[in-house]
Amino acid sequence: MTPVVQSICLDALTESTGELTATVLGGWSFQALGEAIEFGAGHGAYLGLVAQDEPVQVGIVVDGGGCQLLSKSLLGMEPSDEDLPPADVSDAMCEIVNIIAGGLKRRVSDRMAITMGLPIFVSGHPLPNQQQAVLARTLKLGDVSVCVLLLTQKPNSMPASRSGVAMQTAGQKPAKEHSA
Amino acid sequence: MSKTILVVDDSKAMRLIVRRTLRQAGFGDFEVQEAANGLEALERIGQAPPALVISDWNMPEMNGIELLRELNARKVSVRFGFVTTEGTPDMRAMADEAGALFLIAKPFTPEQFESALRPLLS
Numbered sequence: 001m002t003p004v005v006q007s008i009c010l011d012a013l014t015e016s017t018g019e020l021t022a023t024v025l026g027g028w029s030f031q032a033l034g035e036a037i038e039f040g041a042g043h044g045a046y047l048g049l050v051a052q053d054e055p056v057q058v059g060i061v062v063d064g065g066g067c068q069l070l071s072k073s074l075l076g077m078e079p080s081d082e083d084l085p086p087a088d089v090s091d092a093m094c095e096i097v098n099i100i101a102g103g104l105k106r107r108v109s110d111r112m113a114i115t116m117g118l119p120i121f122v123s124g125h126p127l128p129n130q131q132q133a134v135l136a137r138t139l140k141l142g143d144v145s146v147c148v149l150l151l152t153q154k155p156n157s158m159p160a161s162r163s164g165v166a167m168q169t170a171g172q173k174p175a176k177e178h179s180a
Numbered sequence: 181m182s183k184t185i186l187v188v189d190d191s192k193a194m195r196l197i198v199r200r201t202l203r204q205a206g207f208g209d210f211e212v213q214e215a216a217n218g219l220e221a222l223e224r225i226g227q228a229p230p231a232l233v234i235s236d237w238n239m240p241e242m243n244g245i246e247l248l249r250e251l252n253a254r255k256v257s258v259r260f261g262f263v264t265t266e267g268t269p270d271m272r273a274m275a276d277e278a279g280a281l282f283l284i285a286k287p288f289t290p291e292q293f294e295s296a297l298r299p300l301l302s
Contacts, residue, residue: 023287024197074193076200092193098238099286102265106285109268116238116265 001054001152006135008111009051009104013058013148014137016103020096021141025073028142036136036147042125043067045097046151048117049105057151058101060093061125061136066144067093073142094119100148126151181231181301185210188221188235188244189263194286198234198263204290207297218242222250229258232300237264237271248278259300263288 001009014032021030046059062070071084071092084092097119105114128134128151136149185207187198195214202212213230215221217239225233235244242250248260262275267285275283282296 020287023289071193075196088193091191095191095193095197098191098265102267102286105265106267109270118238118240 001052001056002155005052005112006133006150006152009056009108009150010135010137010148012104012107013100013150014139015107016100017060017139017141017146017148019103020099024099025070025141026076028073029140031140033138033140033145036138036149042147043093043121043123044125045093045119045121046126047094047097047101047119049101050115050117051108052112054153057126057149058097058104059126059149059151060097060100061147061149062093062144066146069144070096070141070146090121093121130154182229183210184213184228184230186213186215186221186224186230186233188215188218188233188239188247190216190236190239192216194236194263201288201290201293202297205293205297207293207301210301218244218247218250221247225251225256225258229256232259232261232297234261234263237262237266245274245278248275248280252279261296261300 018030021028042061042063044059044061046057049056049058067089068083069079071089072079072081074092074096101116105116108114126134131154132151133154134149134151136147139146139148185202187195189195189198199212202210213224215224219242221233221235235247237244244262244264251258251260260280261282262280263284263286265286267283272283281300284292284296
């Protein structure tokens with residue numbers, strides 16, 4: 001995926017998150033704050049997809065309190081309501097990443113074919129290896145800061161499985177880090 | 181007409197959101213039943229066909245389009261529509277070809293539900 005296509009996808013993800021905010025999150029305010037360098041200590045919902053025959057992970061990283069607020073809002077609850085159990089937060093955050101990934105797919109469908117996988121929710125943030133590149137943007141949804149991100153394979157990196165996990169084949173030299 | 185709507189989605193959160201949106205769209209007098217995938221839905225529909233099936237597309241076990249095709253193969257006549265993240269023209273065409281009556285892309289509004297469902301449930 002070229003840097004231009006990555007940028008288009010990140011813009012589409014941003015728009016898609018804004019659409020989510022305006023609809024099922026009940027019309028929260030929405031602001032794109034700029035490119036993110038660090039993701040902070042948080043939790044992440046991720047969805048693997050194949051775009052232009054390349055494995056890509058789409059994610060949303062939020063701190064624990066933010067996950068609760070987003071999940072409660074998605075479920076029509078008040079912020080002051082009792083905290084949701086982890087399984088319900090996981091389910092809600094997976095649905096959020098599912099919706100924003102679907103919005104990305106819809107927005108770029110005239111440019112590229114995308115096949116979506118199923119979402120997962122993990123504790124912690126991504127630590128990309130040398131073959132992976134992360135493009136991220138910080139967004140403010142109401143009072144919640146989130147980071148949406150695209151995790152892609154760098155050009156000339158090793159062959160990758162469709163799940164987005166890099167695989168090294170026998171005898172192959174490790175790929176050089178891409179400095180672009 | 182049955183007064184039941186079957187919501188098929190593997191996400192408990194989304195089933196709850198669809199329930200809420202149905203209420204907001206003015207369909208609060210319908211009983212809403214739930215299934216977590218196509219196989220569960222097939223069983224429920226076999227027991228008592230609902231007035232409408234609202235199904236997600238991507239689900240484990242049996243996905244939404246497989247469910248609709250299986251219903252067609254079994255010659256089960258039931259109103260069927262999708263509420264899904266998969267709103268591309270290709271998928272809309274696929275849904276249409278299989279006999280889906282609507283495809284509402286997530287995220288959605290009560291107005292979209294009202295507009296798509298009212299002609300079917302009046």
